[in-house]
Amino acid sequence: MEAVRVSWLAGRGKDRERLAALAGEASADAAVAMESAASVATIEPDSGDDEGRQPPPPPAPPDLTAAAFFDVDNTMMIGASIFHFARGLAARKYFTTSDLAGFAWQQVKFRVGGRESKQGVQSSREQALSFVAGRTVEEMVAIGEEIYDELMADKIWAGTRALAQLHLDAGQRVWLVTATPVELAAIIARRLGLTGALGTVAENVDGVYTGRLVGDLLHGRAKAHAVRALAAREGLNLKRCTAYSDSQNDVPMLSVVGTAVAVNPDAGLRETARERGWEIRDFRTGRKAAKIGVPSVLGAGALAGAVAAGLAYRRRAA
Numbered sequence: 001m002e003a004v005r006v007s008w009l010a011g012r013g014k015d016r017e018r019l020a021a022l023a024g025e026a027s028a029d030a031a032v033a034m035e036s037a038a039s040v041a042t043i044e045p046d047s048g049d050d051e052g053r054q055p056p057p058p059p060a061p062p063d064l065t066a067a068a069f070f071d072v073d074n075t076m077m078i079g080a081s082i083f084h085f086a087r088g089l090a091a092r093k094y095f096t097t098s099d100l101a102g103f104a105w106q107q108v109k110f111r112v113g114g115r116e117s118k119q120g121v122q123s124s125r126e127q128a129l130s131f132v133a134g135r136t137v138e139e140m141v142a143i144g145e146e147i148y149d150e151l152m153a154d155k156i157w158a159g160t161r162a163l164a165q166l167h168l169d170a171g172q173r174v175w176l177v178t179a180t181p182v183e184l185a186a187i188i189a190r191r192l193g194l195t196g197a198l199g200t201v202a203e204n205v206d207g208v209y210t211g212r213l214v215g216d217l218l219h220g221r222a223k224a225h226a227v228r229a230l231a232a233r234e235g236l237n238l239k240r241c242t243a244y245s246d247s248q249n250d251v252p253m254l255s256v257v258g259t260a261v262a263v264n265p266d267a268g269l270r271e272t273a274r275e276r277g278w279e280i281r282d283f284r285t286g287r288k289a290a291k292i293g294v295p296s297v298l299g300a301g302a303l304a305g306a307v308a309a310g311l312a313y314r315r316r317a318a
Helices: 002-041 081-091 097-113 118-132 137-155 158-169 182-191 221-234 248-255 267-276 302-306 308-317
Strands: 067-070 173-181 196-200 202-205 208-213 242-245 259-263 279-281
Touching: 002 182, 002 196, 002 221, 067 158, 067 221, 081 137, 081 173, 081 182, 137 182, 137 208, 158 173, 158 242, 158 259, 158 279, 173 182, 173 221, 182 196, 196 221, 221 248, 242 248, 248 259, 248 267, 259 267, 267 279
Parallel strands: 067 173, 067 242, 173 196, 242 259, 259 279
Antiparallel strands: 202 208
């Protein structure tokens, strides 16, 4: 009986690794496509009206084999980006504020207790996917732009933003790496002047979400797969790359690059960083995560749970 259980667990492990790899590949493909589209969109004709203007300083020579990868929640942004997004959706009556509060409390219990059941994860994922099914990418991007301005723009850690700028000034590209939907992650990256973003990819057909993920959430080992996949596509030398995160969950990503930096680290990552000699940067006042409020306890797995309440709202409204 024990041998059967071990075999089943091994099979489950292989399935999870396969889904993580698929999520990483899909995220890298999306990041490259978005970067290419953005570069085309920003090419503007010369107006010729430059009289009296000072020319901008010359950009640093591009460093094509080095790059930086930044986690978003509690690393680049105070709190969880998907939580802020969910707040904006609740304000637009996509679901109720009481549903939002219920979601936040479930996330608090998970982060404090450290346990999340397989059934709970599966249920949240299915509910979240049902919520986006049938909605257009264009609609969600437009709403994401508005919500960024309303609820996220003032949540960026100045210290982390400065670290990203150091890489840009050195001619390196900078990507966000997050479990947040890739469309929302790309908005954050664009507003911060970064190169692009790796995020969770929800399948769409002709611009309409199908209700399925491509692979799985970009979380844990999936982030490492995404960074490796992007490095292969972009010709990066991972030994010359740097990664930043606040979470022990991101140790796989931090371990695939030459330089790892713990930013506003949780207890687990702080201990790991000390053991491995990684640099630690903490921009929190008094290093008290509680000062940040409820969003600070939301983990990368919040993607599925954040919008799950929306399904309940839609069912009641139907």
